[in-house]
Amino acid sequence: MILLDNVSKQFVRGKETVFALDAVSLRVEQGQLALLCGASGSGKTTLINLCAGLASPSKGTLHIADNKVHAMRQAERAAMRAQQVAVVFQLFHLIPYLSAVENILLPSLTVSLSDPVPRAMQLMEQLGIVHRINHRPGEMSAGERQRCAIARALLTDPAIILADEPTGNLDKESAAMVLETLDTCRKKGTTILLVSHQAVDTINPDIMFQLDHGKLVKEESKP
Numbered sequence: 001m002i003l004l005d006n007v008s009k010q011f012v013r014g015k016e017t018v019f020a021l022d023a024v025s026l027r028v029e030q031g032q033l034a035l036l037c038g039a040s041g042s043g044k045t046t047l048i049n050l051c052a053g054l055a056s057p058s059k060g061t062l063h064i065a066d067n068k069v070h071a072m073r074q075a076e077r078a079a080m081r082a083q084q085v086a087v088v089f090q091l092f093h094l095i096p097y098l099s100a101v102e103n104i105l106l107p108s109l110t111v112s113l114s115d116p117v118p119r120a121m122q123l124m125e126q127l128g129i130v131h132r133i134n135h136r137p138g139e140m141s142a143g144e145r146q147r148c149a150i151a152r153a154l155l156t157d158p159a160i161i162l163a164d165e166p167t168g169n170l171d172k173e174s175a176a177m178v179l180e181t182l183d184t185c186r187k188k189g190t191t192i193l194l195v196s197h198q199a200v201d202t203i204n205p206d207i208m209f210q211l212d213h214g215k216l217v218k219e220e221s222k223p
Helices: 044-051 074-083 100-104 116-126 142-154 172-187
Strands: 002-013 016-028 033-037 059-064 085-088 160-164 191-195 207-212 215-221
Touching: 002 044, 016 044, 016 059, 016 207, 016 215, 033 044, 033 172, 044 059, 044 160, 044 191, 074 085, 085 142, 100 116, 100 142, 116 142, 116 172, 142 160, 142 172, 160 172, 172 191
Parallel strands: 033 191, 033 207, 085 160, 160 191
Antiparallel strands: 002 016, 002 059, 207 215
16 A cells, blocks of 8 residues: 655755745555556656655655655665555666566576576567577667566565666557556556656556645545
8 A cells, every 4th residue: 555644855956945845634545556657847746756765755654565765764764665556667677687577587696586587488479579588788788778677676566666667768569568568557456657658548547646845736536
């Protein structure tokens, strides 16, 4: 579950206080796929970073997979990301000197997995990048690097996936692969918060939230 209660994030620029998020409250139940949308600068990435414990709220509380993220120390937040919450970033964050499969297997260095290699191969096959198994990031297209980053995020079967524009660098076919993979995770009970500019009918979310200048201006659930 993802639960934000009156969450604000503010920055001070000179004499001006800027609210990246302003008193946002929302709830995503276990096994739901939530779509987070809004114009550039509306606070979407800030919200993802707060949920991941990569930033701290100025006000309010965040409960992510039964963790009180607002009250956790940095080491506890890092453990949460390693064990329960996967984050898919816009900029991939792949290790340039590792192969695709080595990048995907990185979470297995911190989390005990019974058989990570077959799982990595399954994800690469599912996402259409198995032919890049020994290629380094510099030898792959932007879309292939994004799918590699998604496979890495899914390796541990996380309880929650936070995805910031995971289809932003993909062509239509590759984007469909990614959305199908996320939908498979949803059907297994994974909670997903997805930032995307894809058409709503393409994603078919259970619930949709819209941000505007840091404020939650719309919430719509599937009928």
